[in-house]
Amino acid sequence: MSIFDNIFHYIGQLYTDRLPYFPTNIRASLMIILFCVIAAIEIYIYILFKRIVKMREEKQIKYWKEHIGNVLANIIVYDETDNTAEIISHFYPRFKKIPLGNKIVNQIVVNEILLYRKNFTGKTAEVLSQLYRKLNLDKKTRKKIANRNWDIKIEGIREANEMEIVELASAIIKYTDDENALLRMEAQAAYIKLSAREPFHFLDRARERILDWHQVVLFEIITKNKKLTIPSFSKWLYSPNDTVVMLCLKLIEHFTQFDAEEELKRLLRHHNPKIVKKSVEIIGKLELANAESFMFEIYFDQSEEIKLEILNAFGRISSGQYADFLSSRIYSTDIKIKKEALYAIKRDPDNGKNKLREIYNQTTPENQALIKHVLDDRIKQE
Amino acid sequence: MSRILIAEDEVLMLKALEFKLKKDGYEVDMASDGRQAMEKVKANTYDLILTDIMMPFVGGMEILSFIKNDPLKKNTPVLLISAVGLENVVLEGFSLGADDFIYKPFNLNELSVRIKRYIKQNEFN
Numbered sequence: 001m002s003i004f005d006n007i008f009h010y011i012g013q014l015y016t017d018r019l020p021y022f023p024t025n026i027r028a029s030l031m032i033i034l035f036c037v038i039a040a041i042e043i044y045i046y047i048l049f050k051r052i053v054k055m056r057e058e059k060q061i062k063y064w065k066e067h068i069g070n071v072l073a074n075i076i077v078y079d080e081t082d083n084t085a086e087i088i089s090h091f092y093p094r095f096k097k098i099p100l101g102n103k104i105v106n107q108i109v110v111n112e113i114l115l116y117r118k119n120f121t122g123k124t125a126e127v128l129s130q131l132y133r134k135l136n137l138d139k140k141t142r143k144k145i146a147n148r149n150w151d152i153k154i155e156g157i158r159e160a161n162e163m164e165i166v167e168l169a170s171a172i173i174k175y176t177d178d179e180n181a182l183l184r185m186e187a188q189a190a191y192i193k194l195s196a197r198e199p200f201h202f203l204d205r206a207r208e209r210i211l212d213w214h215q216v217v218l219f220e221i222i223t224k225n226k227k228l229t230i231p232s233f234s235k236w237l238y239s240p241n242d243t244v245v246m247l248c249l250k251l252i253e254h255f256t257q258f259d260a261e262e263e264l265k266r267l268l269r270h271h272n273p274k275i276v277k278k279s280v281e282i283i284g285k286l287e288l289a290n291a292e293s294f295m296f297e298i299y300f301d302q303s304e305e306i307k308l309e310i311l312n313a314f315g316r317i318s319s320g321q322y323a324d325f326l327s328s329r330i331y332s333t334d335i336k337i338k339k340e341a342l343y344a345i346k347r348d349p350d351n352g353k354n355k356l357r358e359i360y361n362q363t364t365p366e367n368q369a370l371i372k373h374v375l376d377d378r379i380k381q382e
Numbered sequence: 383m384s385r386i387l388i389a390e391d392e393v394l395m396l397k398a399l400e401f402k403l404k405k406d407g408y409e410v411d412m413a414s415d416g417r418q419a420m421e422k423v424k425a426n427t428y429d430l431i432l433t434d435i436m437m438p439f440v441g442g443m444e445i446l447s448f449i450k451n452d453p454l455k456k457n458t459p460v461l462l463i464s465a466v467g468l469e470n471v472v473l474e475g476f477s478l479g480a481d482d483f484i485y486k487p488f489n490l491n492e493l494s495v496r497i498k499r500y501i502k503q504n505e506f507n
Contacts, residue, residue, distance in 0.1 A: 069394050073401040076490060115394050122489035 057104065064108050068098065072112055075131070076124045087127050088134055095135055110137055114162045132163050145171050150183045157183075161190035169194035176202035185214045192221055192228070199228060203236045203244050210243040218247060223254055234260035242272045249278045258286055265294045277306050284313030292322055308340045315344030320351070327359055330367050338367070342374040343381050384501050385409045387426070389419035389433040389445065390463065399432065402490050403497070416440025423449060428458055429501050432484075435464040435471065443478060450479035457507065459500040463488075 015034065019027060071094050078087050100106050117128045132138060137159075144156025145168060153175065160168040172194065175187035188210070192199045210218065222228060233248040234257060245267070252260045260282075267279040268291075276298075283291045295310045302310065311329065314322050329341030345359075346352045353375065360371045373379060386408045390396045396412055403410045411426065413419035417439040423431065431449065435442040442462055449455045459481040464471065472483055481500055484493055 069397050072394075073397045076398050077402045077405045112394060115392075116398065119392075119395055119486050119488070120398075120490055121487045122491060124490055125487070 061104060061108065064098070064105050065112070068105075068109055068112050071095065071098075072116055072128075075127055076116060076120060078123060078127065082123070084123065084126055084130055088130050091131070092134060095131070100135060100137075106137075106140065109135070110140075110159060113137070114159065117162055129163055133165075138163070138165050138168075141165060142168060142171060145175075150178075150180050154183055154186045157186045157190045161186075161193055164194065166194050166196055169196075173202060173205075177205050177208050179208065181208075181211060181214075184208055185211070185217070188214070188218060189221055192218070193225065200231055200233075200236075203239065203248070206239070206241050206244050209241070210247055215243065215247045215250065219250055219254070222251060230255055232257055232259050234263045237263040237267060242275060245270075245272075245275055246278065249275065249282060253278075253282045253285060256286060258288075261286075261288050261290065264288065265291050268294050268298050273303060273306060276302070277309050280306060280309040280313050284309070284316035287317050289317050289319045289321075292317060292319060296322060296325065304334060304336065307337060311337065311340040311344045315340075315347035318344075318348040318352070320348060323348070323351075323355060327355070330359060330363060330370075335370075338370055339374065342371060346374055383407065383409045384429040385411065385427070386497070387411045387413065387419065387422055387428045387431045387433075389413040389416065389431070389437060389442065391415055391434060391437045395434075398490070402494060406494055406498070408497075416442070416445060419445055420448065423455070427455070429504060430497060431458055431460045432497070433460065433462060435462055435466070435475070443474060446475065446478050446480055457504065459504055461496065461500065 014030065019030065022030070071091065075087060075091050095109075098105060098109065100109065113128050113132055117125055117132075120128075141156050141159040141163070144152050145160065147153055147156065157172055157175070159165075160172065169191060172187050172191050175183050176191050178184045178187065188202055191202050195201065222230075230251075233251045233255070236244055236248040237252075237260065239245050239248075249267075251257075252264075264279045264283055264286075267275055268283075270276050270279070280295060283295065292314065295313060299307060299310050311326070314326060323345065326341045326345050330338050332338055332341070342356065345355050348355065356371050356375055360368055363371070386403055388396060388399045388403070388410060389412075390399065391414055393414065396414060400410050400412055411422060411428070413422050416437040419433060419437070420440050423445060431445070433442040433445050442464075446460050446462065449458055449460055456479070460479070461482045461484055462475050462480045463484045463486065464475075465486040475483060482496060484496070
């Protein structure tokens with residue numbers, strides 16, 4: 001008898017013949033050991049099975065990636081002059097041989113087409129878009145958008161966005177104000193690109209916050225998309241959603257929309273100081289002289305930050321109407337206010353420097369030092 | 383037959399560029415990362431090099447810098463492919479001697495025309 005036979009024989013005896021004669025605690029321990037051994041074996045079998053399945057899947061993915069990559073690479077090398085429909089009909093049978101019903105293969109086709117679509121323009125992009133539809137992948141994208149899970153919805157929205165499936169804009173709009181910030185952001189970015197008629201309609205219904213960094217993303221999308229028709233963003237300055245107002249202010253500034261003047265004046269009394277500050281900044285940049293009196297009215301009720309912005313705006317406009325007000329700021333106890341006011345006076349190209357020299361002769365030594373500083377053209381304003 | 387090296391870490395892109403340039407009648411050599419590209423550049427002579435800027439191990443800028451500092455290879459046209467159109471990246475590329483910048487997404491046929499032009503120009507020189 002070998003050593004293993006002896007061990008198995010002993011274990012066998014332990015759990016059959018001898019078990020009833022052990023005390024209860026030993027019997028319980030032996031049963032626990034038996035349970036643990038069986039569980040460990042089961043877990044090992046499960047892991048082995050999973051690994052085999054994963055290996056097969058990886059092999060399958062590798063094969064199909066290469067195959068699909070080759071077919072797609074053939075498609076994209078067509079000339080600009082070739083007929084799109086002919087290219088599609090030539091390659092369609094090859095794609096029909098691919099088992100698109102298989103979830104993994106289907107996703108590979110989608111991913112590879114998206115990757116090419118993202119990297120190429122012209123005929124290639126056109127062919128890929130049409131092929132996507134011809135293979136009914138757009139229907140799968142629609143299903144993904146309607147899925148209950150937010151991550152799958154996002155996947156679908158991204159696909160629609162990349163492939164420019166404009167028909168899906170109506171399905172996407174409802175997610176532009178979703179509670180889930182990630183889904184909301186993805187939907188907004190896609191909607192701008194896909195909605196031909198009203199790409200900014202989502203701003204009308206936006207109740208949820210547009211996060212600061214997403215404002216940057218949307219700003220990039222809007223300002224870089226050459227196909228967009230840019231509306232007057234002033235109509236959204238009435239939005240109860242402060243983040244919508246903020247985004248629109250940035251866009252008004254970028255597109256120098258002078259027609260927003262009345263709304264900008266109104267926003268000077270907005271409850272949100274960030275909006276007030278941004279409005280003042282735009283008034284200054286657009287040099288809206290008619291808004292000066294409104295800025296003057298609110299000046300004394302504002303924080304230092306906004307006061308500085310107002311003084312800066314007065315300087316940019318340089319109408320001369322508020323020169324006395326600016327001069328009087330030199331008696332402020334706040335050094336920043338004094339400096340900003342002096343720079344604002346200096347900005348008047350006709351009389352700025354003379355005005356500063358005039359003040360210089362009538363003011364305190366401390367203010368004189370400050371005026372000297374401001375008048376020195378070698379020193380840049382911070 | 384003109385010989386072109388394509389250095390691109392995205393396999394699908396590499397394949398697409400290979401197919402296109404082979405169809406245009408070029409002999410194509412490929413590198414799927416910067417280190418491989420650098421080895422190929424050192425060992426061979428090419429009529430044009432098309433390289434992605436962002437690659438593992440060695441970036442496109444380093445490859446460009448190596449080529450333009452090598453007296454025997456400095457006339458080889460180098461076209462940089464980039465998804466980033468940042469001003470400082472473009473300036474750095476041109477200051478190192480890049481012949482052209484191709485921004486993703488790009489038109490394959492336009493790329494083809496540009497390559498043809500640079501190869502002709504190089505032959506003429």
